[in-house]
Amino acid sequence: MNLLIAIDGSEAALHACRLVAGYAGARPTVRITLLNVQRPPLRLSAQPGVEQSVLEGALREQGNRHLEDARALLPSGLREVASVVRIGPPAETILQEVRDGGAAALVMGSGRHGPLGGYAMGSVALRVAPAAPCPVVIVRPGARLPAERGKTLRVTAPVDGSQESVDAVRRLAGCAGLLGPMHVDLVHFHAGLPLAAAILPPHDDVLQAWSGLETDAALRLPAQILSEAGIAHAEHRLTGAADVEIAAFARRQTADLIAMGTRGAGAMHHLLLGSVALRTAQVSEVPVALMR
Known part of the structure; x- marks a missing residue:
């Protein structure tokens, strides 16, 4: 299995490396690539100056220093480690x-x-997460890391009835070989009825929400996917705003990871991701896996 760790010299990136360093699963099967990306040198003038090759050499040297710091955090049990500067x-x-x-x-x-x-979440990670063909695990500096990565893992998986949230659970189940045994808490947040909906004659959508049918439908297929994969799970039906409650729920459950879907990579992806997933990644006390 190939794991790619983006290293930029920040404490957040080094903490992401510590997450992988503590992996206790099938280490011989994991190949790690440490990647540092240097922005191309900016030319402010057409006048002759320092040669391009010299500038690029300095950038690669700086990138290699960042990678050395990251590589020093990895234990010898993770044998295949490549370092790449682009x-x-x-x-x-x-x-x-x-x-x-x-x-x-x-x-x-x-x-x-x-x-x-x-x-920064508002720049590179925000563009990478919705477009990546693999799960993107976001780690904040100081985030609490799982004690036994690759041995046991408690995962909070928010679902909202969308195809994206179903796909995220399906991809999570597909990562069982990498993540190891899991207990997944499927959680659906119901916003509750606003005052107008409570006093006006109810429409079908209001009745569905009020009766819990909407929550049942959102949980049904994700639960089936986990059952068929043999993954232990529990279903949670809560009232509240998902964008502020997911991280709090994960904290109460002592979760090791939050896994949630993202929506596409088009011009509007930053709005869709930013509505819930991005805010969760910004405030979560544990790593967040964003899955497309």
């Missing part, structure tokens, strides 16, 4: 590396200090 636009270059290397998962930090302070 020069190019970060998001596009990371995605190309994912495709070329057939990565089973991409792990990256969620630094929130702007484009010069790591792969």
Whole structure:
């Protein structure tokens, strides 16, 4: 299994590396690639200056220093570790590396200090997560890491009835060989009835929401997928706003990971991802796996 870790020298990226370093599963089957992407040098003038090759050499040297720091965190039990420095636009270059290397998962930090302070959620990770053909695990600096990665894992999986959330659960089940034994908490958040809906004559959609049919429908197929995969799970029906409650629910359940779907890679993807998944990744106390 190929794991790609994006390393940019930030504490968030190093913490992402610590997540992989603690993997206790089938280590001989895991191949790790540490990737550093340097932005191309910016030419402000057409006048002769430092040669392009010299600039690129300096960038590669800096990238290799970042990779050395990351590599030092990995234990010897993870034997196959490659280090790669690329020069190019970060998001596009990371995605190309994912495709070329057939990565089973991409792990990256969620630094929130702007484009010069790591792969900020608002820039690179936001563009990578919806477009990546593999799960993207986002790790905040200081996030609580699972104690036995690859041995036991408690996962919070929000579902909302959309095809994206069903696909996320299906992909999570497909990662069982990498993640090891799991207990998955499927959770559906019901927003509750606004005042107008409560006092006006009910429509079909209001009746479905009020009766719980909407929640039952959202949970049915994900639960079936996990049952067929032999993965232990529980169903939770809660009232509240998903964008503020997912991380809190995961904390109450002492979850090791949150796994949730993303929606596409078009011009509007940043709005769709940002509505729930991005906010969850920004506030979660544990790593968040975004799955398309």
